[in-house]
Amino acid sequence: MRLPVNLTLPLAALILAAPVMGSEAGPAPTTGPAADYPVTVGEPFTVGNVTWTPTDQLNYDAVGYAVIGEGAGTTGANKTLPLPSYVEVTALDSGRTILVRLERRGPMVNEALVELSADAATQLGLAPGSHAPVRVRRVNPPEVERAALRSGNKVPERMETPEGLLKVLRRKLADQSPLLPPPSTPPTMPKGPLAQAAPAPLPLASSTPVPKAKTLPPATTAAIPNPAPRKPASSAPQVPGPKPSAKPPVPKGGEVVQIGAFSVEANAHKAAAQLGATVTTAGKFWRVQTGPFANRAQAAAALEKARAAGYSDARIQRAD
Structure with missing residues (x-):
């Protein structure tokens, strides 16, 4: 004898199982600007006899030296900027400029300003083992470039820095003390031709x-008794200052x-x-x-x- 088939039971079982199957996939990955959060500043730390204090400085603009270290993608390490943050790194020898995502603290030597990953150093044109003069400037790039760097990819190079500004930056690096944290102040373009000899x-x-x-002391002539006849203005001597x-x-x-x-x-x-x-x-x-x-x-x-x-x-x- 053939029994009747109940078609509603398989449909009900499928509906009940759907939430359970969906929960196994887990939450969707974070995308957009939220992927850069939380941003960490951190506590002061010491390298040798120099104390470095991390700070969320928006107009950070400093010159120093870059070394090549660990890390994948176009990333880098800095002692004071928040993590993560984004900077433009310029090679002062060539003017070549790239965008780098700072993800680590370092370099743990006082003589270096930034540590670049091998991929970032290659894009900037630095040879292995380089100790290259660079400019590091904090920027706020668009989300499409942030997403590319977070994914381990690189973004197109920036416009090369003009030679006039490179001369200013090299002079700033030569004048600052290598034993102290570099001043993070934007450089000032010169007015007129630059001096060539340091x-x-x-x-x-x-x-x-x-x-x-305003340069003459007060009451100078009054203190001189019987002054001599005055000479023409064109030959009158100037009263010396202090x-x-x-x-x-x-x-x-x-x-x-x-x-x-x-x-x-x-x-x-x-x-x-x-x-x-x-x-x-x-x-x-x-x-x-x-x-x-x-x-x-x-x-x-x-x-x-x-x-x-x-x-x-x-x-x-x-x-x-």
Whole structure:
């Protein structure tokens, strides 16, 4: 005898089993900007005798040296920027610029600013074992480039940096102390042709002449009894200002910070008073300097103070 077939039972079983089968696939992977979270800043740490303090600095722009280390894809390591974050790395020798995703802390040596993976170093054109001068600038790339770097791929190179800016960046690297964390300040493009010789005197810091009346000591002529007949204005001697400060003895091989060279003596004394510096004459100019310091590391703090006061052309040079 043939039994009737119930067609509703298999359909009900399939409906009940569907949620169970779907739960085995797990949650969908995170995509979009949320894939870069959480962002970690971290606590201060020490490498040798230097303390590095991570910070979420949006306008980070520094020069230093790059080394090649571990990691896959176009990635890198930095001591202070949040993880992850994105930077443009420029080779100061060639001007070549690439986008890198920072995923690790490092490099754990004070002489290097950034550590690049082998893939990132190859794209930047660095040879294995390189210790190359670079610029590292934090950027906010579009999501399509972020996604590519997260997936282990690379993105197209940026436009090459022009030679004029490369000269500014190389000079900034030469002036900063390798024993201290590099200042993360954007470089300033020069006004006019760049000076080619590094040891030459700095460009004149005075661009606005000071009115002649302000440079004369008050009541000078009143203090002179029975003044001699005045000569024509064209040959009248100028009243001298205050004498340059005596320069302290400098140890042989020491370092000084030259704040600037001025064509107007009053401007030189104003800068010296602002920074506690000394004024010396050099031909037709007045040089403002601080120091002497026993070594370049001690002079670095005075250099940063001078630049923070607005003297961006200040530099460290040998006292002798």
